[in-house]
Amino acid sequence: MDVEVILHDSGELLPILLDDDGMPIPLPNEFILSKRHASPNTLIRNLREIKLLYEWFYLHKIDLYDRIIQKKPFTEAEITGSLVEFLRKDHEKRHKTIKIAVKPDTFNQRLITIKQFLNWYIEMYIGTLPFTSNNYQYYITYKSRLISLLDRCFINSPPTNKSLSKGLSSSEQSNFIKLIKPKTGSQNPIEYRNYIIGMLLLSFGLRPGELLSLRVEDIQIGAISSLRVHRRLPDPNDIRKPRPQIKRNGRTLSINDKDLAKDLDAYITKWREMLDQRNQTSIEWDYLILNQDGTPLSLASITQYFQILKEKCTELLPLNFSPKTLRHTFSSSMERLLREAGVEEDNRKKALAYLRGDSALSSQDVYTFKETELEANKYLGQYQREIFGI
Structure with a gap:
């Protein structure tokens, strides 16, 4: 069977x-x-x-x-x-x-x-x-x-280690960006591609499958720059296993940072073009992220890249570092910014669900709860300082 x-x-x-x-x-x-x-x-x-x-x-x-x-x-x-x-x-x-x-x-x-x-x-x-x-x-x-x-046969999952943060701290985030930034004067297109991979995952909270499904036409650079996560019909030429895909909702996300827009434009017009010229197949690929042979990058390659980063920099990155870590970092940061802006919880959940491409608002509970926990502990500390006169 x-x-x-x-x-x-x-x-x-x-x-x-x-x-x-x-x-x-x-x-x-x-x-x-x-x-x-x-x-x-x-x-x-x-x-x-x-x-x-x-x-x-x-x-x-x-x-x-x-x-x-x-x-x-x-x-x-x-x-x-x-x-x-x-x-x-x-x-x-x-x-x-x-x-x-x-x-x-x-x-x-x-x-x-x-x-x-x-x-x-x-x-x-x-x-x-x-x-x-x-x-x-x-x-x-x-x-x-x-x-x-x-x-009646379902069993409860064992408690998870909640002390192990799912996202990056501010220092870990800075370390990550420094690690993936191309060396000054480098002419290696792979370095620039890896930088774009890391920054897109961190800046937009994309799933790896969504990143690898992006086409060049999904990136609009101009007065109003944007990135579009778009669900398409299956590509018969895409033989990657497993095939990257967009599981949830599509969305259009603004690229507000000028440096990121400039880096994306340079990657598409110069570095991706260099990778595309290595393509020995009869197919002209329009995927944004290509491998060193000029064909679409696989999910396994992204997983391997993050594993290499983690092994090389054990003191700078968390033990649970993976592409999901960057998605959690994005989600936690957006929840904090929305809270600081005074957005109500229900509207914060709706905004997060849209930005993350989620269908269910309940998926955002883990991020809203985490920020509530941090704020509660901040005021708890203030209360205790008042008691002890510190």
Whole structure:
């Protein structure tokens, strides 16, 4: 049993679950087709999670049609005592070290996907029944019972180390900019490209996938300079794995700093052009960020670059330094500036959600809470100084 990813002529990537004979398994693939609005990476992960469910079916000789449609329901022991334990195990065979169990978040994600799949299957069958059918109420009740059993199996994640800051401090931010700034007189286009990568991630809070999806036309330099994060149809020529993508909302962001606008313009007109001339393929790439061979840079390369920076400068950068660190730095700084400007909390959340390209306002809670915590402690210190007369 395996998950294979198919690249269609349109450029769309769709995963498909195959059985041991290499034939498609209809039901899981129909479910994935019903979720085509999601990103390819999400669909691949979902199908791998459903693959575990089918491996459990195969191990225990369970026919899903019998258990759902033919009224031979799953027992509580099968769900909580067998399936759940199977999902908690690490089934990855590529690593030398075999873990006994996966992380709580991984297990919970598996459970969510399987719950969605079973719920979808039952609802799809209910939709084929006439409203007057005697079986209608049975399937409604059975669905509620099955979903309730699965809901009771979720486990809490262990507490995280909140003392470990997700973003950079002011000094760490200054150190980072100094580290990536090209050497005076350098003629190496890679240095200027890396500088642009770091500054775009730090200045706009972009996700790596959003950065690598930018085209040259998305950067407008002029009297009013701007950067546009734009969701496009899949590029059939882009064979990067995983393919960078824009998962959430697009947005247009102002480039107000003249030095950044000037550096971007120099990169596009000079340094990127030098990289583009190294392209030996028959395709003319219009992506903003290119690798040393003049082709689009991969996500793995960005991860590797940040790892090299962290290893070289362990005293200047935090232990958890990564592209996400710069996104957290951007978000925390914007929350602080909005708070200092007197913007109300609800409006701060809306502004942050737009700037970050998030769909949910709840995603901004971690930043609004952090700034509230800092302000509360500032006044707590003032109160204590009054008590002790310091």
